[in-house]
Amino acid sequence: MSSGYSSLDEELEDFFFTAKTTFFKSAQSKAPGKNVTKAVAEEKPKAPTTQEIEQIINSYNAKVTNCFVMKLNEDGTYTGFIKVHLKLRRPVTVPAGIRPQSIYDALKEVNLADMTDKRTSFYLPLDAVKQLHISSTTTVSEVIQGLLKKFMVVDNPQKFALFKEMQRDGQVLFQKLSLTEYPLYLRLLAGPDTDVLSFVLKENETGEVEWDAFSIPELQNFLMILDREEKDKIQQVQKKYSKFKQRLEETLKEAGGKPG
Template sequence: MSSGYSSLDEELEEFFFTAKSTFFKGGSAAKNVKRDAAVEETPKALTPQEIQQKIERYNSKVKNCLLMKQNDDGTYTGFIKVHLKLRRPVTVPAGIRPQSIYDALKEVNPADRTDRRTSFYLPLDAVKQLHISSTTTVAEVIQGLLKKFMVLDNPQKFALFKQLKKDGQVLLQKLPISDHPLHLRLLAGPDTNFLTFVLKENETGEVEWDAFSIPELQNFLMILDREEKEKIHQVQKKYDSFRQRLRETLKEMDSKLT
C-alpha cells in the first residue's frame, strides 16, 4: 500500500482464503480501489497558547474520562485507540498468550510451534488503548503495541494508518514513522468516527523475506502446506458429494426405465 489514500471497500472472493491471500499482497480482490497521489500537508506547529485552547476545546467534547493534559514544558499527554487489522499471523513466545486478548486469540496450529516461538492470528476487531505523549512517534506507537501484545516480529513489518472520511468515502493513509499520533488526535478532535488509527501489515509491493527469521519462514511453509491439504480435502469432498448425487440420479432413472 502506498503512502497515499486507498479505499477500504475490499472483500475476499471466497470465505476460505489461503496463505497466499493471507501473506502476500494481491491475494484478495480489491473493488473500487482509489488512490490519491496528493501529499497531505504536514500540520503546522502550534504555540503553547494554541495548544491550550485546542486541549480545552478537545476536553469539552470528550464523553468519557480520557482527557488530554498539558504539561509545564509545553508537551501534552492523552489517549489514542488503535484498531488491529492484521491478516498475517504474529509470532509470540511459545506457551505464552498476550493477556490483554487471551480469549480472543486463535492459535494457528500446534504443528506451527517452534522451540521458542508460536504463531497466532490476532482478531481483526482487536482494539488497544494507549496513553501517550505529544512527543511519541508512530514508530514508538508500533513498538509499544507489539510489546503489549508480546509480539516478537520485526516492527518494520507493520505500519500505522490513519482512517478518515473524505468525500463520503472511508480512506486510509499510511503515517510516516516520525509523525506524532496524539497531535493528529488533538487536531481531529475526540470523535473516532472522523479519525481512527489502524495497525496493518506494512505492504511495500514485494515481500521482504530478509525481515523474517528462519522459524517464521518455517511457520509459513507449514501453514501453506496445511492450507493446501485443507483445500484439496474441500475439493475432494465437494466432488465426492457430486458423484454420489449423480449416481443416485442415474440409478433412479434406470429404475424408471425398467
C-alpha cells in the same frame, strides 16, 4: 499475499497529514494558471503556539464523552489517549511458552531480552484493540515499538506500520503514516470521534516481501495458510463447475426428444 489496501494510496495522494500542519489539499493537484511565469514557493504553516494548542485541547475535551481527555503540560507538550486497532493477518513471533497477555488485562512491562531464545508464532485476534496513553512528542515509530513490547512480540518493528483510517464519501480509506509523525497531534486535530479518524496497526507492505526477515515458525505458518487457501479455492472452483455441469445436464435432458 496482498494486504488488500495498497490500492487505496492513489485515492489518498491528494490528502495528507504532517506533524506540524493541518489537514489540507495538496497544492500540486491544481495546474498553474497560464499567466503564471514564476513558481511561488508555498509558505510553510507556523507551528501552533501554546495558547493555540490550549484552545484546541479545550475544544477537544468538550467533545469527549469518556474520561480520555487531553492534558496540557507547563512546557507546552500535552498527553492523551489514542486507540489502536490491531489488524494483523500474519502470525506474530513471541518467546516459546509465552502467550501474549490478553488485551483486556492490565499489561506490565516485560524485558524480552531476559526470556529464552526459543520462539513460537501466535495469531493475535483480529478485533484486538489497545488504548495507549502517549505524549505529543511520541512518534509513530515509538507507538509501534510500544505496542509490540506490550504484547511481548519479538518481531522486527520494521515489519509493521501504523495507518490512519478515515471515512470519505461512504468509503473506508487507509493511509500509511510516516515513522516520524505524531499520532496524538493527529488525534487532537481530528477530534475524539473515531469515525472521523482512527489508528490501525498492520503489516508493513513495501512491495517485495523480504522472506529472510521472517523466522522459521512464521514461514511454516505462511505455508500452512497458503495450503489452506489453495484447497479452499480448489473447492470453490469444483463446486462452481459442478453446479454448472448439473444445470447443463438438466437442460439437455429437458430438451431431449424436442425438435432443435
